[in-house]
Amino acid sequence: MPERQKIQNVVIIGAGNLATHLALALHRKGINVIQVLNRSRQSGERLARRVKAGFNNDFRAADFRADLFILAVSDSAIGEVARSLHLKDQLLVHTSGSVDLAALSGASSNTGVFYPLQTFSKEKRINFSNIPVCVEANTKENEEKLIQVARLISKKTQMLNSDQRKVLHMTAVFAGNFSSFMYTIAEDLLKKHDIPFNLLKPLIQQTAATARHEDVFSRQTGPAVRGDTRIMEEHLEMLAKHGVYMEIYDLISKSIIKHKNRNDEL
Ligand SMILES: NC(=O)c1ccc[n+]([C@@H]2O[C@H](COP(=O)([O-])OP(=O)(O)OC[C@H]3O[C@@H](n4cnc5c(N)ncnc54)[C@H](OP(=O)(O)O)[C@@H]3O)[C@@H](O)[C@H]2O)c1
Known part of the structure; x- marks a missing residue:
């Protein structure tokens, strides 16, 4: 993939168990987490400080300079939060094992899933490199971009469609x-x-x-x-x-x- 297509800047939406581990893993691998968006200020600001990112609790204030928006909010909130970002064609993924890719349709024309198969809790240290990351996307190009990010943090990446996931x-x-x-x-x-x-x-x-x-x-x-x-x-x-x-x-x-x-x- 040409250098210019690589994902460099990421916005993390959520500051819970998975958002925390994923933001830290990406940050450690040199990806710029430029912004954390979270409903609650305290946990959002804390995560933002740890990855040297900006913070906002207003989803409409998403930083559009990002190449990738990672939604790591509760399954039941995925559709609503996705739409509240007001994206157009920015690449947007959710991180759930049980939510269809279609849940993001209408929120952006470029969508995907980035699902790490492990149980995460903020308090527990985790080595991301052994965690399988299951990827799905609405186009071949998006698929390649997500695989590239997945391979940065994990030795095990797997393409799976929504039914398989x-x-x-x-x-x-x-x-x-x-x-x-x-x-x-x-x-x-x-x-x-x-x-x-x-x-x-x-x-x-x-x-x-x-x-x-x-x-x-x-x-x-x-x-x-x-x-x-x-x-x-x-x-x-x-x-x-x-x-x-x-x-x-x-x-x-x-x-x-x-x-x-x-x-x-x-
Ligand atoms: N934890 C795991 O083991 C694991 C593994 C693989 C995939 N996942 C996936 O990762 C995603 C996040 O799960 P998690 O376990 O990290 O959840 P979590 O620790 O419970 O955190 C939930 C996050 O979602 C936000 N949120 C919840 N309801 C919201 C709403 N109505 N509007 C806006 N924000 C809302 C919360 O914001 P507040 O801080 O404001 O409450 C918090 O940032 C889910 O899709 C889950 O399926 C989780």
Whole structure:
């Protein structure tokens, strides 16, 4: 791509968890964050100071010298905030895993999505270079510009259309949120029996490491995949007084057995 097309100046809209990490990552890689726009003054000014940017809490005061406007506001506010910027053809992206690119139509003639797949919290340090950034845009040229920015901060960039991105976002609930809740169930049950949760940590770490491999299910262990009905029944009995946990145990065990039988048939 010719040098003159590269993105150099960026406006960040939002000052929450993602806006903070993204602004800092871009700033560290030499992109000028020229302005932070945020509804609340305090968090907006704080972020602006950290990346040496200007600040405004009026979305109509967007700095039009920017080559890229990154909307990192709550999903439900994306459409409304996008339109309130009063852009024409400036490149505008949102950062959501679950919002269609079309949510930006009408807000600019050049639009895209810049979705980093990770959970961000302001307080937690993050190494952006290992976080996949999923990119989508309404033209090939915009796509290339966004990939160029994504590659500056991450080693993993991926083109995904809106439908694919939504599927990825949904699977992140299984792989991330649900796994984490399984740990919560274990912690809760252990606490009730006065057993330290720490004992499970090496197992949790080893289980997470299976995701490094392609065919994760081939590494599945436990009573369900072994077809050990005696142990499963004993566990269900132990869980009888923990209604929902028993249902989850039963449902997941049945799903593992079904998955195994399907694989055996192939
Ligand atoms: N956090 C993550 O793990 C993560 C990961 C990937 C993608 N994302 C995406 O990043 C975007 C931001 O998420 P976040 O987690 O960073 O959110 P957040 O920490 O809750 O911050 C929300 C931001 O949106 C602004 N906002 C909310 N409602 C608004 C409204 N009606 N009008 C104007 N501004 C409004 C807030 O402004 P105030 O400061 O004034 O409240 C704040 O700057 C979302 O699209 C989300 O899907 C988040």
